Amino acid sequence: xxxxxxxxxxxxxxxxxxxxxxxxxxxxxxxxxxxxxxxxxxxxxxxxxxxxxxxxxxxxxxxxxxxxxxxxxxxxxxxxx
Numbered sequence: 001x002x003x004x005x006x007x008x009x010x011x012x013x014x015x016x017x018x019x020x021x022x023x024x025x026x027x028x029x030x031x032x033x034x035x036x037x038x039x040x041x042x043x044x045x046x047x048x049x050x051x052x053x054x055x056x057x058x059x060x061x062x063x064x065x066x067x068x069x070x071x072x073x074x075x076x077x078x079x080x081x
Contacts, residue, residue: 009036009073016065028058033074035059035066040075 010029014020021028035055042051049067054060071078 004040004074006033006036006074009033009069012069012073013062013065016062016069018062018065018069031059032066036070036074039067039070040078043071043075043078 010032013032018032019028039052042048052063052067055063055066059066
């Protein structure tokens with residue numbers, strides 16, 4: 001099983017335009033990692049992208065890259081092969 005790589009996740013989402021801070025507040029990466037962990041929990045419990053809840057007004061604008069990054073780098077075992 002592949003392991004989670006938080007730094008690669010952060011590098012990926014930033015390359016996709018996901019900001020490191022929301023509303024001018026630095027430190028959103030903590031929240032972005034929390035989203036990734038939640039996304040992985042949904043997939044590990046048999047859920048799909050439709051089961052991932054609303055991420056909040058700022059993060060939901062980046063929903064697709066956050067989900068893709070979570071799967072690729074935080075829980076690659078959830079990707080279909």
